[in-house]
Amino acid sequence: MGGEPRVNVPEWTVTELSAALKKTVEDNFGYVRVRGEISGFRGPHSSGHAYFALKDESARIDAVVWKGNYGRMRIKPEDGLEVVATGRLTTYPGRSTYQIVIESLEPAGLGALMALLEERKKKLAAEGLFDEARKQLLPYLPDVIGVVTSPTGAVIRDVLHRLADRFPRHVLVWPVRVQGDGSADEVAAAIRGFNALPESGSIPRPDLLIVARGGGSIEDLWSFNEEIVVRAAAESMIPLISAVGHETDVTLIDFASDKRAPTPTAAAEMAVPVKSELIARLDGLARRSHGSWQRAQEARRSELRAAMRAIPGADELLALPRQRVDSAADRLPRALRANAQLHHTALSRIASRLTPQTLRTRIVQERDRVNRAGRTAGQCLRVHVERRRDRFTGLAARLASALRANTEARRILIGQSRERVTALFARSERASRSLMHLRRVRVERAGQLLGALSYHGVLARGFALVRDGDGKTVRSAVAVAPGMRLDIEFSDGRVAAIAEGGGGETPIATPAKPKVPRAGGGGQGSLFGA
Numbered sequence: 001m002g003g004e005p006r007v008n009v010p011e012w013t014v015t016e017l018s019a020a021l022k023k024t025v026e027d028n029f030g031y032v033r034v035r036g037e038i039s040g041f042r043g044p045h046s047s048g049h050a051y052f053a054l055k056d057e058s059a060r061i062d063a064v065v066w067k068g069n070y071g072r073m074r075i076k077p078e079d080g081l082e083v084v085a086t087g088r089l090t091t092y093p094g095r096s097t098y099q100i101v102i103e104s105l106e107p108a109g110l111g112a113l114m115a116l117l118e119e120r121k122k123k124l125a126a127e128g129l130f131d132e133a134r135k136q137l138l139p140y141l142p143d144v145i146g147v148v149t150s151p152t153g154a155v156i157r158d159v160l161h162r163l164a165d166r167f168p169r170h171v172l173v174w175p176v177r178v179q180g181d182g183s184a185d186e187v188a189a190a191i192r193g194f195n196a197l198p199e200s201g202s203i204p205r206p207d208l209l210i211v212a213r214g215g216g217s218i219e220d221l222w223s224f225n226e227e228i229v230v231r232a233a234a235e236s237m238i239p240l241i242s243a244v245g246h247e248t249d250v251t252l253i254d255f256a257s258d259k260r261a262p263t264p265t266a267a268a269e270m271a272v273p274v275k276s277e278l279i280a281r282l283d284g285l286a287r288r289s290h291g292s293w294q295r296a297q298e299a300r301r302s303e304l305r306a307a308m309r310a311i312p313g314a315d316e317l318l319a320l321p322r323q324r325v326d327s328a329a330d331r332l333p334r335a336l337r338a339n340a341q342l343h344h345t346a347l348s349r350i351a352s353r354l355t356p357q358t359l360r361t362r363i364v365q366e367r368d369r370v371n372r373a374g375r376t377a378g379q380c381l382r383v384h385v386e387r388r389r390d391r392f393t394g395l396a397a398r399l400a401s402a403l404r405a406n407t408e409a410r411r412i413l414i415g416q417s418r419e420r421v422t423a424l425f426a427r428s429e430r431a432s433r434s435l436m437h438l439r440r441v442r443v444e445r446a447g448q449l450l451g452a453l454s455y456h457g458v459l460a461r462g463f464a465l466v467r468d469g470d471g472k473t474v475r476s477a478v479a480v481a482p483g484m485r486l487d488i489e490f491s492d493g494r495v496a497a498i499a500e501g502g503g504g505e506t507p508i509a510t511p512a513k514p515k516v517p518r519a520g521g522g523g524q525g526s527l528f529g530a
Helices: 014-029 067-072 110-126 154-166 183-196 227-235 252-256 264-271 275-310 314-353 356-453 455-460
Strands: 031-039 050-055 060-065 082-092 097-107 144-149 170-175 208-213 240-244 465-468 485-490 493-500 508-511
Touching: 014 082, 031 060, 060 082, 067 097, 110 227, 110 252, 144 154, 144 183, 154 170, 154 208, 154 264, 170 183, 183 208, 183 227, 208 264, 227 252, 240 252, 240 264, 356 455
Parallel strands: 060 097, 144 170, 144 208, 208 240
Antiparallel strands: 031 050, 031 082, 050 060, 082 097, 465 485, 485 493, 493 508
16 A cells, blocks of 8 residues: 555645745744844845854754845844844745845844944954044034934933033034934934035034934944944044943944043033133133233333433434534535536546547548448348358259159059059959859859759659649648549649549549640640540
């Protein structure tokens, strides 16, 4: 009995069996939570999906995270991380395996989360994001303060209230979610958005940023440990204060920010000084400055009095210059008369030399000079013209030689071109003959193929072609009725026949009267004539 085939067992195709197994697994399990260690994760696939496996000491299950869920995950998969995965159990018919489609991931306990945090901290520190050299100084009194926090929590109220108490400033709030899926992306986008504001735009660019959130568990504050937030804080060109959680809470953004505040209220205190204290300090400085000015003025006044006592009177200062002026006034008339006499003597000597004869002699000398210059210019002109004529004669000879050389070169080029055209014509003629030969061969082959495919070749092998009275081909005996005229074509001619038979019998073709050739000709007689 055991060896007999079970003919009553239903037959399945592989696809049907795989579909049934898939439905059974999905119906019986549905959503499950699985705890295990991530293995084989090498980053998301080029399609955006993530593939890896969950394992423990003695078992292993394949896992997949679709692209949409992967982008929304707060905790990203990392190789070796122990997690609790929530998803649907299904099968993959292409490999006859089962797998879990993960929709959310959670660290398996606080220890795993702290280990992940420490590993991420070491990685970012190795890149230099926490170096003190990157940190900027906070402005003493910023005009505009940007706050990145939740618009509905108590944090923003505490920050605004503390700023109003100390020194009211213009505050821009960028509302974000501070925990849950997508919160890290929103915080990073807010930091980069404030940095992207233009210096003189319609929305003022903040001089200081505060990233604030109230206290909570490490899971609640995890968004501020994400790489995207830490990198955005490190890249910020605006000085940034991190005020996440209480004083005992530490997140990675605290290491990348320019200043860490233990609480959001403390961040507001770091952002601005106390206005009353600043006014009092300014008043004290103003009083000290005024007192210093008064003391300096009194000291200068005393010095001026002492200097005035040491300076002699006006008569004493002007006595010697007045005496020198009187002495110069006494000598001035005599000096003027002596100077006039000297100029008169020099003019007389010059006038004695300036006579008409002197002018005529000078004119004759200048005329001779001009004549000599004219003769020299004419001689130079003749020499220049002669040189130009020689130069043009040489150029004309060179031009004629160049024209003869160019003509000879053109004649040689034309001869070479003629030889090339002759060679090309010969090659063209040979190519035409070769092409005609190839075309003739192709036509002959086509004719042979046409003859092979023609029905005349079939008739030559002993077959016949039957047509009815209208010349249409008869393909079956059923189409032939008794008394029907037929035309039967053989390879060597045609025969007219009349079909016989009836009562369901197969028709029999009886040859008609044979064709009688006409006298003196090879033509065909009438099919029905005697």
